[in-house]
Amino acid sequence: MSQNRIVVKFAGPSGKGINTLGKIVSKSIKNSGFYNFAYREYPSLIKGGVASYQIDIANHKIVSSSRDTDILALLTNQSKERYLEDIRENGVIIYGKDELTLTDKEKEYIEKKNLHLLSLDTTKLALDAGGTEIMANMVLLGFIWRLLSLKPKALEEVVRETFKNKDVDMEAEISCVMAGYNCELAEEKLLKPILFEPNEKLDKSLSITGNQGIALGAITAGCRAYYAYPMTPATSIFKFLGETYQETGILVKQAENEITAVQMAMGSMNMGTRAMTATSGGGFDLMSETLSCAGISEVPLVVVLAQRAGAGTGVPTWTGAGDVLLAVNAGHGEFPRCVISVSNPEDAYELTQKAFNIAEIYQLPVILLTDKQIAESIFNTDELPKPIKIERGLKVAENRYEITDDGISPRWIPSEENPVMLVSSDEHKANSQSTEDSTDVIEMSDKRMRKLETLKESLPEPKYIGNKDAEIVFVGCGSAGNAVEDILESYPNIGYLKYQYLYPLKYEKIIELHEDGARIVIVENNQNGEFAKLIKQESGFEIPERLLKYNGRPFFIEDILDFLNN
C-alpha cells in the first residue's frame, strides 16, 4: 500500500457502465467518510476498447492516482492486459465467469506478487437476485464494497440517488448490490479493509471535477453566456452549464465551430457581459486569430484551453500538457495576454473568476489552461474557496484607447447612457481611428505592452508547498504537480513550487531556490519540457533536471517516487 492508499480499479469496454460504477464508488466512499480521487481512462470510441475507473482511497485529501492498484475488477476478461501488471503485492483480480487465459509472463507476475484471482459470475448472481443481466455491475459494486469492508448504507443511498430519475427497477438494483455484498466468495484473504478513521464531515464535502470547478467559477463570476463547440476534454463544461441552465439563466450556445464560438464570446464581452468559451488544442488553434484580434482591440476574452495528448488528433481522450508554449505564443503579432494554469477544482473555481477580472481590468485575452486529468477526474473538496469580488475596471471617458502610464485605457459598456465606443483590430489612435503613422503605432504598441508589466506586478508569486528547506524542489503547473503534492507530507525533503500564473512569468523564486542550493526539477506532462522552455526564455535559467511524461497518462505518485529513488 504505497502512500497509505487503497486503490480499486474497474476495467472493461467503453459503454459498459464503467463510468457509472466509478462515479458511484467514488461518491459512496466519500460519503462513508473517506477521501478519494477517481481517475478515468477511456478510448476514443463509443463502445468497446478498454476503459477504466480507478479510485484511490486515503485518510487525507489526495489529488492524484497511484499507478498500482489493490483491487482490479475486470468487466470483461479482454481488459486484463493493460492493467494486469500494475497490481500491488497481495492484490486482488476479479474477473467474469469465463476462464482468464494468462501469458507466462502474467502468471509469473501473479505468482511473484502473490495476487489473488477470483472468478465472479456477476450475471448469474444478478439473475439469481431477481435482477436482469445489465445489473451485473451492481453485483460487482456490492462485492467490491464488501472487500473494502464498508457499511452498505452509503453505497445504497448513492445508488438510489444515481438511478432516481432513470427508468430502472430500483429495488432489483439494490438486491443485486446486496447480492454482491453478501456473496460468500468474499473470503478473508481477498479483503482490503479501509482502516482509516472515517471523517463524518466528508458527507457534506463535494465530489467535483476540474471542469465543474471551472463552470462553477464562471457562474459565480457572473459569466452570462457560454459558447463552445464539442471537444474532449473541454466538453463537460458545456454539459454542466447546459444542465444547470434553468437555475443559472446562463445563455448556453453550442456554437457551429470554434471560430464562431470565440467570435461570439468576444462580441459579448465587448458588449459588457461576461462570456466564455472552452476547447482543446485543435480548436484553440482555430481561435488563435481571434486572440490576436482581442489583443490589439483590447477586448476582454476568456478562453479555456483543456489540453489533451498529442498534436493533430493525437490521443484525444488522454491527458497531456503540450500546449503551454502554444498558449503563450498563439496568435500573430505581438500583444499582451495572460496564461493561467489550474490544477484542481478549487483552483479552477478561483482562477476562473480571476481570469474574468484580469481579462476585464487589463482588457486582454486570458487563457485558462487545464488538462484532461484535471478536467475529468473526481476530486473531493471540503469547500470551495470564497467567491472573488467582481472587478471590471469600467470607466467612461472620451478616448477608448487613451495612452496611460499603466497601459490601461478607459473601457465602458456600449449603451444609450454612454458615449459611442469604437474598438478596432487596426492599429489605432487614442480616439480609435485607424492609423499607420509611425509615432501612433509606437505609442499604442508601447501602451498595450505596458499592461503586461502592470499585470505582472499585480500577480502573486508562485505557491511554494512543502518544507521550507527541502533539498529537492519540483517546479510545475497543472496536473503534473498533483502527484508531487500528494507525497509532500511523507517526504519532508521535497518541496513543490506550483505555478498558477504562467504568463507574464515571475521566475525569481526559482532562481532563489536554486541559489539556496535546492535541486530544482521541472515536472511536466509533455515531451519537450515546454514550461521549462518558457522559464528559460524569460529568465535564461535552465532547470537542471527534468521529469517528463508524455504517454497520455497523468503523473502517478509512483512516477515521482521512482524519480526520487533513482
Add this chain to the structure above:
Amino acid sequence: MSQNRIVVKFAGPSGKGINTLGKIVSKSIKNSGFYNFAYREYPSLIKGGVASYQIDIANHKIVSSSRDTDILALLTNQSKERYLEDIRENGVIIYGKDELTLTDKEKEYIEKKNLHLLSLDTTKLALDAGGTEIMANMVLLGFIWRLLSLKPKALEEVVRETFKNKDVDMEAEISCVMAGYNCELAEEKLLKPILFEPNEKLDKSLSITGNQGIALGAITAGCRAYYAYPMTPATSIFKFLGETYQETGILVKQAENEITAVQMAMGSMNMGTRAMTATSGGGFDLMSETLSCAGISEVPLVVVLAQRAGAGTGVPTWTGAGDVLLAVNAGHGEFPRCVISVSNPEDAYELTQKAFNIAEIYQLPVILLTDKQIAESIFNTDELPKPIKIERGLKVAENRYEITDDGISPRWIPSEENPVMLVSSDEHKANSQSTEDSTDVIEMSDKRMRKLETLKESLPEPKYIGNKDAEIVFVGCGSAGNAVEDILESYPNIGYLKYQYLYPLKYEKIIELHEDGARIVIVENNQNGEFAKLIKQESGFEIPERLLKYNGRPFFIEDILDFLNN
C-alpha cells in the same frame, strides 16, 4: 549623401500611378548601369492616403533603403507631411502648381537643410507636349531623370515596354517624358547627377522582389500546385504564379480561405506532388491546426508566412517581423518543424527550394518566413543562385511509420505501383494503426522528435558577414539585417551574423562570438525581440543589446548608423 547613395522618392495618393513611376525608375536606373533598391509604402485603401516609392541608387549592390532622400517628388501637395523632414542637406522638393503651404517648423527645416523647392506644373507641361492630364506623371519622370543627369534612352525603353500592351498613345507618353526631361526649370542647383561608373552588365541583371524569388524558387523546385487566399504581403506570389501559369503549367487555385488552402496543399503533398501555400499572420493562425496535423501525420508541407506589422489587422500594408515565435510555436501539441527565414530574392529563391527538400526528406511542416519589406521591394540581382537538386527521400517499405534511428520513416507516393499508404493524425503504430498504448505513444513521439536532431545536424551554421574580428556583431534574420549588410563595407568594425535557419536553432556561433569579446546586438523588426527570445529559450544566452523597430517601417541604414553613433 549618406553611404554614397542618391535617393529619389515619389509620394502621392494611392492609385495615382506611384507604383508605375517607381517601377519604371527602378528598372531604368538598373538598365542605365546603376544598382538600386526600390521600396514602396502604401496605405490599406485603394485610392487616396499617402503612398510612396523610394529608389536608392548606389555604385554597388544594396538591399535596404535610407531614411533620407535627395529628391522628393510630390504628386499632390497633401503628401508632403509625412516625408518633408526626411530630406538631406541640399535636397530637392518638387511639388505641383498649387502653393505648398508650410508650417513654421517645416520652413525652419527647409532653411536649415538648404532645401530647394520647385513648383512644376506637370499637367500643363503634359498638355503642352500633346499629352493628356493623366500623362503628368510622365513629365515628372522625365524631369527627375534630368535631375539625375542620365541619358533618356534607357528610360524611354522602359516606358515603351511598360505600356507596350496597354491602351495608350505611346508617342504622346514619350513626348511628355521628354518635355519633362527638357524642361528649363531643371536648374543647375537642383541637379543630383549620378556620378558612379555605370556597369553595363546591369542591363542583363534582374529587377526582382522577394515574392518573385519565392515564386521562382517554387517553380524551379517542381512545385506543381499553388493554393492561396489573398492576403498582403503574400498575395503577389499568387500574382506571379498566376501570370506565368501558361508557361509553367502550375495549377494555381485561389482557395476559398486559408484553411482550405493549407488542407489542399497538404493533400497534394501527401499524394506526391509538390504544393505550396502562402499567407500572412492572420491566415497563418487559421492554418496552424493543419500544421500540427502535418506534424503528427508526417506529411510534408511548405507554408510561406509573409509577415506584416501588428496583431489583429494591425497595419496591414506595412512591414514587421512579429511572427517569429508564432512560426516556432503555432499548432497544438508537440511536433518537429523547420522555420526558415529569407531576406532577399536570391535567398528566397534558394531557400524555397531547400524548404521543399527539407519538408519531403524530413516529412514535416516547413515555414518560410518573409516580410513585407522583402516581399514587395525591388532588388537588383546579377544572377539567381544555381538551382538546387530535388531531394525527396522517397522509399517504399512495409511500414509507413517505421521506427528508425534518425527518426525518418519510409514514405512513398500512393499509386497503383506502390503498397497502400495510410497516414494519420491519430497517434499511431509503425503500421499506421491508431494507438493509445503507452509504449507506442512514447516510441512514436520519440521517433518523430529525433527528426529534429537529424535535421539540425544537416543545417548550415548561420552566415557570418563582415570583418572576422569585428567589435560589434549584429544578429538577425529577414529584412532587419539588410540595412546592416549595406553598411558593412564602410564599417570594418561591424559584423552581421545572419540567420536563415531559425528552427531548429544553431546558437553556438553567437556564444562563440560573445566569448571572443564582440558586442552582440540583436536587430529585429518587432517590439519584443522575438528572435532574441528564441535564442534565449534555446541557449539560455540573453543577447545584451537590442535594436528593435516596430513602427511598420523597415530598418533604414540611418537606423543602424544612429545606433552605432549612440
Add this chain to the structure above:
Amino acid sequence: MPIPIIEYNRNLPPTWCMGCGNYAIHASLKKALSDLDIKPNGTLIAFDIGCNGNGADKINVNAFKGLHGRSIPLAIGSHLANRDMTVLADIGDGGTLHEGLDHLIQAIRGNYDITILIHNNENFALTTGQATATTDEEKGMYGLPQGRPEREINIAQLALGQNPSFFARAYSGDPLQMIEIFKSGITHKGCSVIEILQSCPTYNKEANPQWFAQRIEKLEEPIESIEEAKRISSTTEKIKTGIIYRDNSIPTFYEQVGNRKGVETQLVDEVKNYDISKLLSHLE
C-alpha cells in the same frame, strides 16, 4: 423629430475611391438609423475587413472592426449580450462567400435578430481586385488572367435556400430604396440579410450605372412564396431589387432558448456574483 444625421458622422473623411458605392451605403445607413430614431450609441456595427470595413471609423456609432470574414458571429455575440442594441454586421462579398461562408448560413438558420449588410462589389477589393464567387466567371482578375474555374455563387439563391426570415437586395446607386430596405431590415425581428449591389468603379468597371440601369427591376412587394422568390432572383437579365422575401413567423434564436423565456433583463445587466450553493448540493 428624428435624430439629425450629423450625429452619426465622425469627423474623419471616408477613404473610398471616387464613385465607390460605399459612400451611398453609409449615407443611407445613417439616414435609416436617423429615421428610425435609433441613437448612435443604441447601435453597434460589427465591421469586416475589406473596403467595406474601412468605413468603421467614419460613422459615429458603437463599432467593432474585427477580422476578415468574421463580422457575422461577432455581431451575433454582441446582439445576444444586449438585445436592446440594434446590431448590424457589415461585410463584403469576399468575407461572406469565402472566408466566412459558414457564418452566413448559420446566422440565417439561427435567425438571430441582427441585420447583415453584404457589400457585393463582385471582387476582393481591398486586396486589389481578386475574383470572388460573384465575379464574372470569364473576367480576368488579379492572378487569374483567364478568370476563375469555379462556378459563381448567387447570394440571393444561397440566402433564400436557407429559409431566411428576411432577404432583400439593394443597389448602392438607389439610396432612396436602400434607406427603406435598411429600415425594414433593421426593424424586422430576426436575421435580415441584405445584399447590396455595390459599385466599385476601380475593380468592377463593367458594372457601371448604365449597366445597372439596364438590368435592375424594382419589386414593389416582397414575394409571397419562397420558391417564387428564388426563381425571380436567379434570372440574370433582370436583377430584382427590394425586399424579396420576408417571413415573420419564424421565431428568433433567443425566443427558442429554453431558459431565457420570460427573462426581462439583458445578459449585460446580469453580471454580478451568483450564489452557487444550490448547485453545489448536486455535487455533495
Add this chain to the structure above:
Amino acid sequence: MPIPIIEYNRNLPPTWCMGCGNYAIHASLKKALSDLDIKPNGTLIAFDIGCNGNGADKINVNAFKGLHGRSIPLAIGSHLANRDMTVLADIGDGGTLHEGLDHLIQAIRGNYDITILIHNNENFALTTGQATATTDEEKGMYGLPQGRPEREINIAQLALGQNPSFFARAYSGDPLQMIEIFKSGITHKGCSVIEILQSCPTYNKEANPQWFAQRIEKLEEPIESIEEAKRISSTTEKIKTGIIYRDNSIPTFYEQVGNRKGVETQLVDEVKNYDISKLLSHLE
C-alpha cells in the same frame, strides 16, 4: 474478375457499437470499389474525425485521417495532385454541417471530381452525442436538455441548392442500394455528394430500422428537374433514397483550369527541376 473484397480488409476489427450503420457503409464501399475494379492502392480516402473516421485504419486503401471538418479540402488537394486516383472524402454530419460547412458548398461549386460520403447519424457521436443541425429540434441532447434552439439543416436541400452535378441519398440499412449509389457516385465525373442515413443505435435510438422502414421511399430514377428534386427531398414524412439528381453537363474544376487543358500528365508526375530562364527575361 473483380478484385476480391478481402483485399480491401485490414486485419484490425472495427470499433463501432453493435448495430452501427458504419459497418454496412464500409462493407458497401469495399464492394463498390471491388465491383468497379478500383484497386486498394488506386483509391484514396480522406477521413474526417468522428465515429465515421474511426474506420480509417480498418480499410485497406490509401487513406489520410486528417482533422475534424476538413476531409473535403483534403480530398480535393489529393485529387488535384493525381486525378488517376479515385478520391473520396468520408465525413460525418457534424464535420460537414458545423466545423467545415463552407467546404461542402465550395466543393460542389468547384465540381471537383471526388465523391463525398456524408455519414448522417444525426449527432456528434464520437464526442458522445451532442446535437447537430440534423438532430431533431426538440430532442434533449448532451448539454442541451431541451433541444437546440437553431433550425435544422436538410442536407439534400443544402446540397441541391448549390446546383450539384450529383446528389444521392443512401441508407445504411440498405446495402444493396448503397453499393449501387456508391458505384454511380464514384464513376460520376464531378463532385458526387452522397448523404447516408446512418443508424446510430447509441445516440439516435429513435431512428431505428422500423422508423426508417416506415419512411423510406426508393427512387428508381434520378429526378430530371432540380426544382422537383429539391421539393421531393424536403418532405419529411417520406424520405427518398437513391440517386436524387444528376447533371453530367457541368464541367469539372480541372476542365476549367486554363493552363491544364490538353495536359496529359498528372501533377504528381511533374515534379522535377524546371528551367526558369524564360521567365527571368520578364524581370531583366
